[in-house]
Amino acid sequence: MPIEDSIGALVDLQREGKIRCIGVSNVSAAELSRARKVAEIVSVRSSDALIDICADGGIAFIPFYPLAKGRLARPDSPLARIAERHRATPAQIALAWQLHRSPVMLPIPGTSSLAHFEENIGAASIRLSAEELRTLAAPNPNFLRSLRSRYLRAFRTLSALAGLG
């Protein structure tokens, strides 16, 4: 279905007073541009590629999985060292980093725990230094190592299947 039709149906609901605002999820830059011709879009949930477009348009940007489904919040998180420096938790550093990235950033971490909810709210008052932001933006060496070993495993499997191994 063309995005103009689905957004058009939401505009009808808005006119009837059944919904107040319209946000979109999983859209490309081109789809977002088409949606914005039909309605005022207040939020976008998407991959990082659309952050700048959202910032230019004053649209809230909601990242997917702000805590990497809990992986970034674990004590062995790559954020643990910076967290210690701030007497914060890795989850708070993950969220603080996202908030520093853009004024339109709106992370919505999922949690079933009131204590985690309160901890996550506390991330908004953490100020990260320019050096910390550079460290956080740099590729994680552990991630690169695991990517390399996954690539090698896949390459060996494909070579074996092709009878090259």
Ligand SMILES: NC(=O)c1ccc[n+]([C@@H]2O[C@H](COP(=O)([O-])OP(=O)(O)OC[C@H]3O[C@@H](n4cnc5c(N)ncnc54)[C@H](OP(=O)(O)O)[C@@H]3O)[C@@H](O)[C@H]2O)c1
């Ligand atoms: N529209 C879409 O296409 C789409 C796609 C994916 C996800 N979503 C939505 O995005 C939201 C976030 O996704 P998500 O919940 O899967 O991923 P997430 O926010 O990255 O991670 C949530 C996990 O982190 C843990 N957590 C939260 N705060 C914590 C803290 N302070 N310390 C330690 N652990 C913490 C939670 O466990 P506890 O419960 O123990 O706190 C939960 O296991 C959800 O509302 C989800 O429905 C939407």
